[in-house]
Amino acid sequence: MKIESIVGYLQEQMGMNPETVGFDTMKKAVYTAMLANDINELDEYYRLIQQDSLALQGLIDAVVIPETSFFRDKKPFQVLKNNLRHLYRTLCDEGEPLKILSVPSSTGEEPYSIAMTCLDAGLNYGEFEIHACDISQRVLDVARRGQYSEYSFRGGHTTYQQRYFTTKGHFFQIDEQLRASVNFFQGNLIGDQFMGQVEKGFHIVFCRNLLIYFDKPTKCKAISVIESLLHDDGLLVVGHADTAILPSLGYKPFSDQFSFTYVKSHNQQKAVVTTTNNHVLVEKGKQVMEALVAARTDIAASSPAIIKHNEETVPSNSSIADVVQKIEALLLKKDFSQATTCCQTLMEKTGDKSTVHHYLGHIAFLQDEMQVAEKQFKKAVYLQPNNEEALCFLAKISKKQGDEAAALRYQQRADRIKARMSSAQENL
Ligand SMILES: C[S@@+](CC[C@H](N)C(=O)[O-])C[C@H]1O[C@@H](n2cnc3c(N)ncnc32)[C@H](O)[C@@H]1O
Structure with a gap:
């Protein structure tokens, strides 16, 4: 047996494309996981990960790239902050909370940043509900602990650090109520069981910096899973590196002025707000779109010349x-x-x-x-x-x-x- 078979199996299970992640990185992860299990034979290790979900989880934990930080890329959070109350009023029924999914959440900085943004936009606890999912149990353990080093704040945001964290030695412990406002769960976005694990009807889905690691069929699968989780007028926020797939999925220009695009999908018109560099906000319906016109102008202004x-x-x-x-x-x-x-x-x-x-x-x-x-x-x-x-x-x-x-x-x-x-x- 060649190590490529194990890398291939891993790709099948979690979608990670060895060409983007790097063959060597994936091979190293396999060898490291074999050592941890005290196994010298590739065949034996292959059998183990096929039969033992914990062993497979160990390999997944070794290969994931959990890079994240609080308010990463800033703009999506600013756009969200400016529009959250409008989204809440237009999308939620009386008494219904704004439902937000962060997938992948990694070590929690993204969903906690969303929670802080909701509070800053004037929503109260109970008016929003955040679910956060990642394939790696290891990163979820960190997320649930809610304790971070200065490195997680490398984009700045020290005011949030002062308002929502208490210092514990070299670490910052997130406020308990904020921590409890995020429901973390383990799941594989492209796995067969995923749809059964999550409720539908999310008003906002953040899916940033994951699609980039998938090959094209896997990206398409991921987008279609997310689409079926989104409320009809829901909003999808993806990372700037993830945008390339959207035009090939049929998104077409909607308005030259704001580079809005739309696509007919599941027999309904879907509007997409595109940006050249920072991130993309995809809407499933047109209702929310007007609120984002101003936001789009903001984003365009932020495109760095670089x-x-x-x-x-x-x-x-x-x-x-x-x-x-x-x-x-x-x-x-x-x-x-x-x-x-x-x-x-x-x-x-x-x-x-x-x-x-x-x-x-x-x-x-x-x-x-x-x-x-x-x-x-x-x-x-x-x-x-x-x-x-x-x-x-x-x-x-x-x-x-x-x-x-x-x-x-x-x-x-x-x-x-x-x-x-x-x-x-x-x-x-
Ligand atoms: C680079 S982080 C992105 C975190 C955050 N969204 C951000 O942009 O800062 C990528 C995360 O994707 C997770 N991941 C990889 N494959 C996944 C899958 N199939 N389903 C869910 N999460 C996955 C990894 O465990 C890792 O924590």
Whole structure:
């Protein structure tokens, strides 16, 4: 048996496309999970994950990319805040709460940001209901605990930190009532059981930074699942990296002025609010659309010029692999400015921020900007603790900074990872 069969099985189960996630990342996750189960034979491990849902869960936990933060990308939350009361009035029946789904929720920063936005928009507890789902039990455990480090607030938002969290040493504990306002559950958006696990009729669904990891048939399946969960006039918010699939699903221009688009689906007209870079708000009906005209203007104004610049550097339809290849070539040519621009493109295309931080670290290292390099490599390692190469760079940086003890620690950690991986591969 080849490891590709296990990677293929994993793709079937959770939808993750090895081409976007990276074959090596998925293979590493398999080897690491085999080690954790004390199994040396691929056949034996394959049988285990097919028969034992806990073992499969362990592998899924190892492969997921839980990158998230409070109020990530800001704009969707601003648009939501400006429109929530209108949505509540127009979509909800008397006494009915506004029902919101966050899938995938990862470690909880997104659904808790939605809850804080609801409160800030003037809704009271009981007037909104938030359900949050993720495939990984490990990230859900973190979400339910509601305890975060400063890193989860890397987009700023310290006022929210002051208003809704209490400091516990180096951590921030979310307010108990806010924590209880989010119902977390484990589920696989593309799994056969998903529809049976969730109620229908969500007024708003957030599905950000997941579709990017799926191949096209899986994206279509995910969108159709979400559509059937949405209230007829509901709203879907997707991440900017997820938007590419929507035109190919038949979304057509509705109004040039606001780049609204619509599609006939399930015999009903659906309106979509598109943006060029930030995020997309998809509506299932036209009722809510007018409220979002102003929001769309907001979003258009926020398009950073850098996007156009990126498109000139690598064609907009380039795959993630193409962009990575381009960055590597630019590094060899020592064209750091173009390489940095390509990193921004990569950041827009992928949820795998660890790769982006890795390359930004490499660029800074080659320019002798050790503090920047150190910061970027640390972020890369935080997001992908098995990143042996980043650890080697951190060892070199510590050495250059005269911190021999730290250099040794990083190098030993890198050596341990290398030894673990090669012994796992030799045993197969
Ligand atoms: C990059 S995070 C996105 C979190 C959040 N939506 C955001 O944008 O900040 C991706 C999450 O998708 C989850 N995931 C991967 N496959 C999934 C699936 N088939 N169903 C549900 N969640 C999945 C992973 O566990 C991971 O936590």
